[in-house]
Amino acid sequence: MSTKKILVTPGDGIGPEVSEQAVQVLKNLAPRFGLQLELTEKPVGGAAYDLTGTPIPDETLEAARNSDAVLLGAVGGPKWESLDFSVRPERGLLKLRSELELYANLRPAVIYGDLVNASTLKPEVVDGADLMVVRELTGGIYFGQPRGVEVRNGERVGFNTLVYSESEIRRIAKVGFEIAMKRGKILTSVDKANVLESTELWREIVTEVGKDFPKVELSHMYADNAAMQIIRNPKQFDTMVTTNMFGDILSDAAAMMTGSLGMLPSASIGGNIGMYEPVHGSAPDISGQDKANPLAMILSVGMMLRYSFDLGEADEIVKQAVVKTLETYRTGDIMAEGKTLIGCQEMGERVLQFLEQE
Ligand code: IPM
Ligand code: MG
Numbered sequence: 001m002s003t004k005k006i007l008v009t010p011g012d013g014i015g016p017e018v019s020e021q022a023v024q025v026l027k028n029l030a031p032r033f034g035l036q037l038e039l040t041e042k043p044v045g046g047a048a049y050d051l052t053g054t055p056i057p058d059e060t061l062e063a064a065r066n067s068d069a070v071l072l073g074a075v076g077g078p079k080w081e082s083l084d085f086s087v088r089p090e091r092g093l094l095k096l097r098s099e100l101e102l103y104a105n106l107r108p109a110v111i112y113g114d115l116v117n118a119s120t121l122k123p124e125v126v127d128g129a130d131l132m133v134v135r136e137l138t139g140g141i142y143f144g145q146p147r148g149v150e151v152r153n154g155e156r157v158g159f160n161t162l163v164y165s166e167s168e169i170r171r172i173a174k175v176g177f178e179i180a181m182k183r184g185k186i187l188t189s190v191d192k193a194n195v196l197e198s199t200e201l202w203r204e205i206v207t208e209v210g211k212d213f214p215k216v217e218l219s220h221m222y223a224d225n226a227a228m229q230i231i232r233n234p235k236q237f238d239t240m241v242t243t244n245m246f247g248d249i250l251s252d253a254a255a256m257m258t259g260s261l262g263m264l265p266s267a268s269i270g271g272n273i274g275m276y277e278p279v280h281g282s283a284p285d286i287s288g289q290d291k292a293n294p295l296a297m298i299l300s301v302g303m304m305l306r307y308s309f310d311l312g313e314a315d316e317i318v319k320q321a322v323v324k325t326l327e328t329y330r331t332g333d334i335m336a337e338g339k340t341l342i343g344c345q346e347m348g349e350r351v352l353q354f355l356e357q358e
Helices: 015-033 046-052 058-065 089-099 113-118 166-182 197-210 223-232 244-257 295-307 312-328 344-357
Strands: 002-011 035-041 069-074 104-110 130-136 148-152 155-159 186-191 217-222 239-242 265-269 274-278
Touching: 002 015, 002 046, 002 058, 002 089, 015 035, 015 069, 015 295, 015 312, 015 344, 046 089, 058 089, 069 089, 069 295, 104 166, 104 244, 104 295, 113 312, 130 166, 130 244, 166 186, 166 197, 166 239, 186 197, 186 223, 186 244, 197 217, 217 223, 223 239, 223 244, 239 244, 265 295, 274 295, 295 312, 295 344, 312 344
Parallel strands: 002 035, 002 069, 069 274, 130 239, 186 217, 186 239
Antiparallel strands: 104 130, 104 265, 148 155, 265 274
């Protein structure tokens, strides 16, 4: 048995509900793969702010640094929107990402089974689509300095900086190529090189890194075109590598292609400790009502087992159990005719049931 320390940070809104189900799945699978779990729970986001006055208490950061992997629910909500920027729930998440040096965020958008009918796009457009968005996560306009709001010439001016160093681009490009090598060997690098110098450099460096990966077919696409192409013909994509902000936007679009934001998991890697979280937010409109879809979070557990503990087989088992569950059961966001509508907790229980059979 090898012991794994997992920090669970449920966060806000539906975060705690979906985390609970994901933890059950993790507990179920761990012993089957020789893992002994040491689970710790700490607050992050608005929940942490309410308790301690900061969205990322030192205690949570410390626990994250001392863990083997972090499982995060979601952060944010209207309750904290009027707070000063420096203590908003989102700052907690961004701090975790940067402190743990999680510069690569993997967001796989896949259509699970007959969920093809839950997409707002035509079935023939999305059926078989399988896109991995590799998003840069610790740089770009999210972190660039200078930033702020100040008075200039008698009026307020808001500003942020889009900045990427060669080394930052090189390391995320490398992850993009490595992931593409394990998939369909087609990599689309998304930038806005026609307008932004920083992404002109991005394009140059990605091309350079590509020389070390001659088997990968590399192409470049402007971000606006990429947004259009995800909706027009998502099947043309295999692996996409892009900046922090373009990745944020395009991964939501890719998620929606699969039927619901409630289906998309993510893995943040690059440092010594991986962090796993659903792509969706805290969905305050449905929180506490047992309506949330826990599948993105459950699939994030699968990604943890694959990327942090090298248990790809366990990840496959999770995905199989999710596909089987979806054949009969649905939460509201992916409900379809002929299926049985259930809540968050029951969805978790159904997945567990199918896991036992895998
Ligand atoms: C995401 C979210 C976050 C982001 C927010 C909550 C800060 O939208 O993970 O996609 O913008 O990165
Ligand atoms: Mg987002």
